[in-house]
């Protein structure tokens with residue numbers, strides 16, 4: 001039987017890989033810091049990868065396909081109020097409220113990753129830029145630890161919002177984040193996101209450049225960096 005819905009590509013492959021890789025890195029960084037000890041090396045690896053992913057997403061929000069672009073989903077207060085009053089129905093992509101939570105996630109995870117570069121635990125582990133100034137290292141370590149609670153709050157809200165869509169509104173928004181496509185009524189004229197090999201090659205080249213940048217940053221510490229800031 002034919003489906004009464006049209007299948008539309010919403011999330012391009014690079015955006016989907018970004019999302020699930022970010023989930024792995026944030027959960028990985030969180031679990032390893034709680035395990036401590038020798039796991040600290042893995043904390044910095046997950047953290048540095050999260051940094052690269054956030055830089056990737058911020059750039060992809062400018063040069064990526066339709067629904068990945070900030071200009072497509074970041075809306076002013078009027079659209080947000082209209083959406084909350086039910087006057088505006090978002091068919092595909094982030095809705096105006098979801099966009100706020102996406103920007104908060106990118107901002108606070110980005111802050112966590114950048115502050116981690118300057119953080120130190122006074123024992124074995126220091127971010128690659130922690131040696132620059134010990135006072136700044138202490139301040140940013142404090143903020144890095146404080147931001148844990150902000151992250152728990154916004155990631156928690158994100159998961160509650162996804163569950164609300166799934167179980168209360170009965171709208172499956174998880175599948176499009178896995179295979180890329182959403183089902184929309186044919187009455188809606190919806191743009192399909194470009195997700196061909198050209199888009200994927202562009203993302204790959206960008207990812208390689210960002211990986212090189214993060215690798216370069218991660219090697220900025222002097223080899224005896226731990227003792228140099230203490």
Ligand code: HEM
Nearest residue numbers: 015023026027093094095098102105106155162173174177
């Ligand atoms: C540490 C955990 C998580 C983090 C940091 C996170 C982060 C994000 C970010 C940054 C976006 C925006 C995607 C973009 O436009 O690039 C997003 C969207 C999304 N996430 Fe997550 N996520 C997490 C966990 C999850 C989980 C567990 C699920 C589902 C099982 C999920 C489902 C989704 C979906 C469906 C969207 C798209 C929402 C929409 O249609 O507007 N996320 N997430």
Ligand code: HEM
Nearest residue numbers: 029033044047048050112113116117119120121125127148
């Ligand atoms: C999204 C990425 C990151 C997350 C979610 C994260 C999370 C955390 C959390 C929650 C703590 C505090 C743990 C506690 O007090 O129990 C912490 C501490 C720490 N993080 Fe990160 N972090 C990230 C990135 C980084 C990066 C990139 C580095 C360095 C390259 C780093 C280095 C450190 C250090 C050295 C500490 C120990 C501070 C201390 O114990 O005084 N983190 N991190």
